[in-house]
Amino acid sequence: xxxxxxxxxxxxxxxxxxxxxxxxxxxxxxxxxxxxxxxxxxxxxxxxxxxxxxxxxxxxxxxxxxxxxxxxxxxxxxxxxxxxxxxxxxxxxxxxxxxxxxxxxxxxxxxxxxxxxxxxxxxxxxxxxxxxxxxxxxxxxxxxxxxxxxxxxxxxxxxxxxxxxxxxxxxxxxxxxxxxxxxxxxxxxxxxxxxxxxxxxxxxxxxxxxxxxxxxxxxxxxxxxxxxxxxxxxxxxxxxxxxxxxxxxxxxxxxxxxxxxxxxxxxxxxxxxxxxxxxxxxxxxxxxxxxxxxxxxx
Numbered sequence: 357x358x359x360x361x362x363x364x365x366x367x368x369x370x371x372x373x374x375x376x377x378x379x380x381x382x383x384x385x386x387x388x389x390x391x392x393x394x395x396x397x398x399x400x401x402x403x404x405x406x407x408x409x410x411x412x413x414x415x416x417x418x419x420x421x422x423x424x425x426x427x428x429x430x431x432x433x434x435x436x437x438x439x440x441x442x443x444x445x446x447x448x449x450x451x452x453x454x455x456x457x458x459x460x461x462x463x464x465x466x467x468x469x470x471x472x473x474x475x476x477x478x479x480x481x482x483x484x485x486x487x488x489x490x491x492x493x494x495x496x497x498x499x500x501x502x503x504x505x506x507x508x509x510x511x512x513x514x515x516x517x518x519x520x521x522x523x524x525x526x527x528x529x530x531x532x533x534x535x536x537x538x539x540x541x542x543x544x545x546x547x548x549x550x551x552x553x554x555x556x557x558x559x560x561x562x563x564x565x566x567x568x569x570x571x572x573x574x575x576x577x578x579x580x581x582x583x584x585x586x587x588x589x590x591x592x593x594x595x596x597x598x599x600x601x602x603x604x605x606x607x608x609x610x611x612x613x614x615x616x617x618x619x620x621x622x623x624x625x626x627x628x629x630x631x632x633x634x635x636x637x638x639x640x641x642x643x644x645x646x647x648x649x650x651x652x653x654x
Contacts, residue, residue, distance in 0.1 A: 362437030468562025471522030498621035524550030
């Protein structure tokens with residue numbers, strides 16, 4: 357069978373990085389037919405991106421920022437491939453190991469979502485796979501403010517292994533294994549969309565797999581804004597997505613406990629930053645706390 361790999365990329369003011377990613381795909385993906393689908397969420401279509409359009413690359417633009425999740429869903433419905441890979445615009449392939457990851461996915465029917473080892477720009481390891489949120493891990497993160505990622509596995513990062521969640525910077529799956537007929541749940545506007553996706557595969561009987569024989573560089577955070585309104589929006593959605601995940605996948609009691617933990621954590625941070633007179637942080641967490649309380653009451 358001749359396989360077609362559909363690679364979905366969402367750009368937001370990162371056209372140079374997106375171009376670098378496309379060039380790396382063209383350089384290292386030789387053994388498989390592929391199409392690259394790009395949705396540009398930027399206010400104006402980049403001339404550099406518009407010039408990419410050809411038989412292998414399609415660029416979509418409508419002048420509005422519809423968000424990461426909706427843009428990927430749009431591209432998914434346009435994709436013609438039997439293999440789907442979502443790659444962030446701030447990722448680059450560094451060798452042909454991406455082909456080996458595709459080989460592995462095709463040769464193992466029980467694999468749901470697969471993902472590579474992510475590297476920082478200096479080639480050091482970046483957390484690439486982790487556990488589903490639980491009440492215990494939520495307490496470690498929210499109440500004790502654990503600095504090390506409480507969701508990360510404490511296993512050999514150089515070993516191919518099954519896991520619960522593949523980090524969304526780069527992941528793939530066979531299109532015919534996707535549970536339901538949609539890619540991302542659009543209620544997850546920002547954060548946890550890949551956690552929900554991996555849980556859906558897990559509940560359908562598939563095993564998600566970390567494949568460190570493939571390595572890619574992930575710069576991380578290159579399309580994030582740092583103005584206070586953007587920080588308010590992203591902070592609120594980070595906590596909201598955690599609650600939504602518990603509400604969707606766990607019992608009502610666990611959702612209620614998670615709500616109490618997160619609200620308590622926000623109070624903790626608000627008090628701490630007030631004492632330290634960190635005005636910016638007080639505004640961000642005060643806004644997040646108020647919005648979460650209001651949205652939870654609905």
